[in-house]
Amino acid sequence: MWRDIAAQVAQVLAALLLSPLLQGFIHRYEERAQRARGPSLLQPYRDLRKLFRKQLVVPKTAGWIFWTAPVVAFTAMLTVPILIPVLTDYPLPLSDMGDILGGGLILTLGTFFINLAALDTGSAYGGIGASRTVMITILAEPTLILVFVGITLMAHAMLPFVVNHLLVAHPEVYLGPTHLFLVAAFFVLLLTETDRLPIHSSTHIEVYMIEEARILEYSGPLLGLLKWASMMKQFILYTIFCHVLLLPWGLSHQGTIVGIGGAILGIGVKFGVVACAVIVVETAQSRLRFYRYQEPLAAAFMLAVLAIVANQIR
Template sequence: MTVRDVVLQIAQVGFTIGAAPLIQGCIVQFEERVQRGRGPGIFQPYRDLWKLFHKQIVVPETASWLFWIAPVVAFVCMMTVPMLIPVLTNFPLPLSNMGDILGGGLILTLGSFMITLAGLDSGSAYGGIGSSRSAIISILAEPTLILVFVGITLFARSMLPFVVNHLLVAKPAVYLGPAHLFLVAAFFILLTVETDKLPIHSSTHIEVYMIEEARILEYSGPLYGLLKWASMMKQFVLYTIFCNVLALPWFMSSRGLAVGVIGAGIAVIVKFVLVAGAIVVVDTIQSRLRFYRYQEPLAASFLLAVLAIISTQIG
């Protein structure tokens, strides 16, 4: 372990924390442009967080200690995952050996689980509805996410995301192989689910069919700000896994020099913006589905992950 490695480790976590609201702002701007609106600026999420952290906290009388710690646990979980995955560098950093890609998925699930419990703990009707709907979707979404990670592990013969990145960069035949393409398609569908872009969600807090927003509707002030920030960071982490491990594993720093790290940060933003644009277009052109049809895209994602595993074993 060197001082450079420690600085790079801190830089990856800091970059995730700092850039996550920017990606959210770009996504909102894309949505408004596609729908022929003007929309807020791409830096609006930063202003929203600033306002939330300067407001008063109002807690329901029925809430317990779980209501207080859920935002902190969710935020810390989203800070932990960037230590395990390639964000700016394509080589492991000091704390990367704490866990593998399955461990990162488990930490992401833990953060979401705590928010679900907090939604139920608040005693609000909307919190209960949002948590129940989220749990129903998770029945298919979380196993599919784990299955995708298993598929990645099988075709790379390793559970470390850095090995997968190196394999795809070094071997174009593997990158263009059916197993990898199936995994990319499966993970893309999961991105729409985990980032509230499945056409049964509503990302606003004023519509009956909201899911993620319903779970945190009773929060306010800094606690609400932590949850919103954690949600943006989760989106950033999932985009990182999709781009840097699967779909676009290039343009990362291989030596850890300052110029390479800055270039990798710019490349990450560009890659995320391209993926976000594709997701926004897909979400916008689809008609909104009834809630009971949530299993259709998730079942397709599950099937694609299974096909990826079969292709790996046959090939």
Template sequence: MRDLVLQFFQVLGVLLLAPLLQGVIHNFEEKVQRSEGPSILQPYRDLWKLFRKEIVIPDTASWLFWAAPIIAFTCMLTVPILIPVLTDYPLPYSDMGDILGGGLILTLGSFLILFAGLDSGSSYGGIGSSRATMIAILSEPTLIVVFVGITLLARSMIPFVVNHLLVATPALYWSPSHLFLVAAFFVLILAETDRLPIHSSTHIEVYMIEEARILEYSGPLLALLKWASMMKQFILYTIFCNVLLLPWGLSHAGAPLGALGAIGADLLKFLVVLLVVVVVETTQSRLRFYRYQEPLAASFLLAVLSIISSQMG
């Protein structure tokens, strides 16, 4: 019963803390650029405002336009069940899927949003979906190769096993195969959270990608999409920190005090990673869009090197 409660709080924690992570990132980005920056609670205010607005649906939209935000939001609520968020041991429903299964669910929401952008019939939706597809052609295979590299490194597809092995085996943690995976996954985080060194998170027609796909959405549907995006970012940070980079600080017995300590440890680890992400994002020169493949190709190469290194011992 206690483990079921812990699993519920895992999902609830991802749901409630994802906007906070987004707010901290936006605030730090502005601070690095010597601006005041929005409050770290601003994403909560934005979501509350959107949930109170009216829904406007394009005349050309089908049922897919309605279903995509709901399914994407549901997918982001499912993945926290499968990964180590509070405990370093599997909870009751954690065996529903492995690393590849979690990755499939994680990308399913983005896949449906891509089709919803085309479904509206808007030229902006078409632009955003086509550009997102161009990036996904490189990012999705890289994600699979990274997960294969993790599997070969730990001889297991269960994230909890990877966590235990890295904690118990310092030689494996500092091995080239593991370090290559960490670097490859870090670049993937930049790509999946729309932080590649290209102009994309903007409403300028020439550059926008993610904003173009959801430009026709409004009200609660737009709130669900934005909330799902924040949750995806939180989940990627969780996988990166608790499985690969900093696999310490999780609860061993599932006691209430240990779970609270795990929440604090997660937030501290996320703070370290987001500081690096913000510095990398704000100090890089912005590239032209057609050069988006450069960081993703580097990430793919790092993942391949990790596989080669692990197989060579």
């Protein structure tokens, strides 16, 4: 039992400590793909340290939601790794608190509070970011629900560990059309939720700002919490995509130190492969007008529907 508790703590620490490294990898090789030198892999750690050491400046119009949102978002991202297979392929002591849908709801809770905080101060930029996020969510959330329905129908369970075991044990299911459609649909959602669609921009340019516009009024430690929560959300989505759908191998079977170490090395390889694919797609795509955001999301919606249909006719 103590081994399982230690493994569960290690899962949370992995999401907490490795998420900035994943962000640094993406930023570095995204710049390399554009023939630039790119920042160091450790730059996100330096940025977080700088933010936590800065003075906190709060708008006069900010209410209690403005103060609460970073803490809620950060806490939500610390909760989800308890429910999903980050390092082990078997449920840990607290993994039965929720299924894959519960994890999705917790992720959405953090986004919801950040949207409220963006509107709380009355800033024009916050309103722009929150409204754009909600517009994208209108199509992204139904697609995510359909993906979860497709996973449930395929595995006859909503527990991510069951899906992991099914795909590892049955290659015919892994190579089946249901699973392939679900992978394609979730990949589009991964691009959407990590701000990698060609309508997003991580720079402070008004016409493209979505995520940055929502947190533009924050500074200091509160901004550090929001940035760190965003990195952990990205890490969690990569974990679900790799360990539940795309690359379900390489997790620890017994929670030993050697197994946990091997799983961490596996995370580096698998996340690196997916991150490279994301970088290629993002770099190869031309910048789109914001109101064309529905095109990739509609395609993902149809892929999720096809996954459900393929599961019913097989």
